[in-house]
Amino acid sequence: xxxxxxxxxxxxxxxxxxxxxxxxxxxxxxxxxxxxxxxxxxxxxxxxxxxxxxxxxxxxxxxxxxxxxxxxxxxxxxxxxxxxxxxxxxxxxxxxxxxxxxxxxxxxxxxxx
Numbered sequence: 265x266x267x268x269x270x271x272x273x274x275x276x277x278x279x280x281x282x283x284x285x286x287x288x289x290x291x292x293x294x295x296x297x298x299x300x301x302x303x304x305x306x307x308x309x310x311x312x313x314x315x316x317x318x319x320x321x322x323x324x325x326x327x328x329x330x331x332x333x334x335x336x337x338x339x340x341x342x343x344x345x346x347x348x349x350x351x352x353x354x355x356x357x358x359x360x361x362x363x364x365x366x367x368x369x370x371x372x373x374x375x376x377x
Contacts, residue, residue: 272355273355273358275313275316275317275318275355276313278318278355278358278361279313279318279361281361281362282303282311282318282361282362282365283303285362285365285366286303286365286369289369291305291306291373292304292305292369293305295307295309297309297312300312300313300314301313302319303365303369304372305369305372305373306372306373308321308372308373308375309321309372310365310368310369310371310372310373311364311365311368311369314339314341314352315352316354316355317352317353317354317355318352318353318358318361318364318365319339319350319351319352319353320350320351320353320364320365320367320368321349321350321368321371321372322349322350322351322364322367322368322371323349323371324348324349326367326371327348327349327350327351328348330351330353330364331351335353335357335360336351336352336353336357337351337352338350338351338352339351339352
């Protein structure tokens with residue numbers, strides 16, 4: 265009997281795991297950005313699910329490293345201009361989603377208003 269292909273976890277479920285990770289953090293709230301639900305700290309969004317990928321805000325040098333390492337791509341919110349402080353991480357790197365969201369939370373929390 266042939267083996268069935270392994271079912272991929274839908275991106276929304278993977279993102280639900282990221283949301284659950286922050287449930288105990290009173291500083292983290294749900295927010296809206298680029299027409300999608302995201303996570304924010306201090307009224308600044310740090311992570312969101314966009315077109316099936318996790319999008320996080322990080323230091324631009326860190327973003328560049330993730331892009332060069334082929335873990336992420338620079339985020340394009342739809343108007344053709346790539347954002348240097350935002351990267352999109354596909355489901356093939358879903359195991360990194362929570363740690364990158366943690367990193368994004370810390371980065372955004374440290375930014376001055």
